[in-house]
Amino acid sequence: GDSVTQTEGLVTLTEGLPVMLNCTYQTIYSNPFLFWYVQHLNESPRLLLKSFTDNKRTEHQGFHATLHKSSSSFHLQKSSAQLSDSALYYCALSHYGSSGNKLIFGIGTLLSVKP
Amino acid sequence: AQTIHQWPVAEIKAVGSPLSLGCTIKGKSSPNLYWYWQATGGTLQQLFYSITVGQVESVVQLNLSASRPKDDQFILSTEKLLLSHSGFYLCAWSEDWGGDAEQFFGPGTRLTVL
Numbered sequence: 001g002d003s004v005t006q007t008e009g010l011v012t013l014t015e016g017l018p019v020m021l022n023c024t025y026q027t028i029y030s031n032p033f034l035f036w037y038v039q040h041l042n043e044s045p046r047l048l049l050k051s052f053t054d055n056k057r058t059e060h061q062g063f064h065a066t067l068h069k070s071s072s073s074f075h076l077q078k079s080s081a082q083l084s085d086s087a088l089y090y091c092a093l094s095h096y097g098s099s100g101n102k103l104i105f106g107i108g109t110l111l112s113v114k115p
Numbered sequence: 116a117q118t119i120h121q122w123p124v125a126e127i128k129a130v131g132s133p134l135s136l137g138c139t140i141k142g143k144s145s146p147n148l149y150w151y152w153q154a155t156g157g158t159l160q161q162l163f164y165s166i167t168v169g170q171v172e173s174v175v176q177l178n179l180s181a182s183r184p185k186d187d188q189f190i191l192s193t194e195k196l197l198l199s200h201s202g203f204y205l206c207a208w209s210e211d212w213g214g215d216a217e218q219f220f221g222p223g224t225r226l227t228v229l
Contacts, residue, residue: 033214033215044219044220044221044223045220046220047218047219050217052215090159092159094215095214096213099174101149101164101213101216102161102164103159103161103218105158105160107158108158
């Protein structure tokens with residue numbers, strides 16, 4: 001079945017350094033939709049960005065990700081981390097015709113940005 | 116603007132007791148509704164979805180049931196709680212129907228079963 005792997009449970013960075021959160025996926029479908037959801041402390045998860053176009057960079061709020069179907073990856077990046085970026089980040093997968101619009105989530109990566 | 120509320124915020128219940136969790140969406144008619152569950156240390160799993168009033172589809176069998184009694188209300192329940200039901204329950208909605216639809220999540224309910 002479909003699955004999403006986020007290898008890092010916790011990423012700790014100093015403010016100003018670049019951010020890269022890893023996400024790889026497995027699916028039998030050739031046209032997956034990939035999402036990054038972010039959850040700040042005491043808030044609900046909200047969509048950060050999404051993509052279904054191979055090799056096209058998607059950007060939002062300073063973050064960017066590129067879907068690479070050849071490597072089944074959708075890594076999240078940012079050039080310079082800010083304290084306010086500290087949050088839990090989920091990578092998620094869906095596909096066209098997915099029953100119930102089902103999102104398959106990774107386990108999440110907690111990003112902690114220190115001064 | 117649309118708002119989503121979940122109740123209660125947190126619940127501590129005994130094994131074998133009944134449970135009812137609620138979710139209400141305001142400011143959006145005929146939303147698609149979803150229940151998600153996250154075990155401690157685990158990932159988010161979709162449990163149920165509903166496209167319209169009175170119609171609910173089960174995605175994962177966890178000895179839970181769901182109902183949609185009103186257009187803006189989604190209820191998750193069970194008659195007998197298990198220890199394995201502990202975790203974080205999130206209600207979500209979407210306007211669009213399709214794999215690329217953005218889902219908007221509620222604040223969640225923390226359930227502890229003892």
